């Protein structure tokens with residue numbers, strides 16, 4: 119059926135009027151219903167083996183545009199709405215964004231689902247149906263505040279199912295109800311499912327900010343993603359969420375196994391579970407529990423599960439590696455406790471090195487250790503990250519099980535992150551190399567043939583300029599920020615974390631500010647854009663946001679500085695903002711302290727949209743640098759080896775990092791001291807600014823002062839080079855051309871070949 123006919127039927131039935139009589143809201147509801155129902159009607163992929171991708175987060179972003187694209191309806195919908203004198207973008211903007219993730223890890227899971235569906239692989243996602251997603255960030259008085267961010271509306275994407283499972287908590291059972299989102303595969307004619315579990319009777323208001331009754335598990339379990347875990351009740355709720363997810367998910371696996379006609383003894387032949395970070399790690403003991411309940415011996419159950427589960431590590435930050443007190447598990451999932459003790463016993467037998475034990479001396483369960491002993495695969499998410507895991511963070515495990523370790527470099531779906539968010543660039547690429555890259559991103563390499571083509575290079579610059587104009591209009595409309603579209607757009611958009619070093623970027627802003635005030639004008643105007651949410655309980659991250667917002671106000675109010683330097687932080691950075699910021703970016707900031715960013719995926723998105731990277735040799739930046747060559751990327755800073763040595767205090771001279779050594783350089787001292795200057799104190803909160811100032815001088819755990827001087831120099835070199843427009847356009851072109859490696863279709867094919875073996 120043609121889209122226009124189906125839309126007409128839908129609006130007649132629902133609103134009693136033809137599409138041309140409908141308002142945007144009604145058109146949105148009709149299009150959503152149309153996509154949802156077409157996607158759910160697509161056949162599921164086939165295969166004797168099935169993948170379950172377990173993740174506490176799926177950061178989906180808006181779905182309408184993406185689903186239209188995957189269903190091959192995008193152009194038809196756009197043309198039809200145009201005929202009616204309407205604008206598809208305006209209709210799409212009405213969709214609330216499902217923010218069921220924090221950042222990279224959750225967005226990766228969403229890209230993976232898109233690729234699994236596109237490749238027609240037999241796999242589904244398993245997660246939780248958080249009602250309020252991640253919080254909505256609101257700026258008040260140059261500070262972040264948090265509000266609930268509801269996204270579930272009717273009609274919506276969730277498809278109710280009949281599946282119900284009983285989850286046995288210590289205090290009693292709770293029913294898990296399953297909702298599905300159908301994920302249509304572009305080109306495959308198949309759809310996979312995102313399974314989202316919910317409690318039976320979720321609580322509704324009253325809300326007080328994002329505070330809620332954390333003790334009311336039966337009604338609040340799925341209210342928020344990662345509730346503030348700075349207190350006991352919050353942490354406990356998180357364990358409740360995790361067990362709820364894995365218990366219901368494991369029961370779903372076994373129910374489907376039975377429906378497919380296979381015995382539980384054959385689990386490992388027909389099922390593979392990918393554990394996305396340690397949040398779903400309890401799937402291991404839970405599956406063992408359920409298999410023994412179905413008659414398998416402990417040995418058989420452990421054997422099956424160990425050949426079914428595979429673990430992905432997404433961070434080397436020790437504070438992010440989960441260790442749950444056994445006492446929590448006794449409350450939440452008491453039936454897992456004897457199983458975990460038994461697994462610990464077996465692990466100690468297999469590997470006497472006490473550093474690899476599951477239970478430590480303080481009776482805490484090391485989730486990653488359980489995954490590694492009782493899974494068949496462990497992967498890092500970029501080449502450097504995997505090397506660091508093998509040689510340092512997880513070395514004792516690598517020594518014991520070298521065959522389990524592999525690298526699977528992350529990827530992004532080019533359907534959302536190029537075709538959909540940058541249609542003008544996509545059109546330009548089509549004109550150069552045809553449309554084949556839309557199916558196979560490797561074909562982007564064909565763009566290299568246009569390196570010396572002045573016409574193409576100029577059009578590339580024109581597309582970038584148009585995207586910058588579009589962003590300027592958005593910034594003005596959404597937060598009243600006026601930005602010069604002719605300035606260089608220098609963008610750092612990612613979660614706020616000290617290791618990502620937004621504070622070092624802020625020091626650059628201070629440097630430029632002081633230069634301009636001293637009458638030394640830069641070569642050209644720059645707009646430094648930030649997008650970042652801080653975890654509600656992460657105090658230092660909030661101080662950094664405060665600093666950036668204060669700098670923004672300072673610069674904004676200064677007529678001498680404003681023409682040369684602007685600082686804008688977008689409010690409530692989310693997938694929707696990313697889709698606007700990334701196509702408009704000139705310079706992509708990827709400046710984490712080397713060794714700390716496992717991969718990064720924003721770096722790949724910016725690159726694919728023709729931004730040039732300014733980065734440290736960290737995470738996937740290393741692979742970007744290898745692909746594009748030194749003339750098409752700006753790198754700086756200490757290497758990961760140097761950083762690791764500094765942390766160990768094992769530099770050749772036995773030195774460890776002392777920020778004061780760097781602070782006392784005159785060029786650095788004046789930047790850091792500006793945090794407590796009269797200018798800033800007149801705007802900001804003295805306690806917040808001086809806390810940050812003291813931390814930078816005295817601790818600087820992520821070594822911003824170590825790299826800041828080189829950072830400023832290299833950034834200024836990039837800004838200088840920007841002036842040669844043709845040569846800059848060439849860099850842009852090479853970045854787009856080489857980005858195909860980072861397609862999540864490539865990543866997923868590789869997971870399938872190395873780990874899943876689905877077909």
Ligand code: 26V
Pocket residue numbers: 221222223224226395432433435437438499528615715716717718719737
């Ligand atoms: C979690 C936490 C939780 C508590 C305190 C501090 C902290 C710091 C970091 C994290 C990160 C959790 C895992 C994560 O999101 N990793 C990201 O995964 C991306 C996809 O693989 C990857 O591109 C990013 O480099 C990595 O940070």
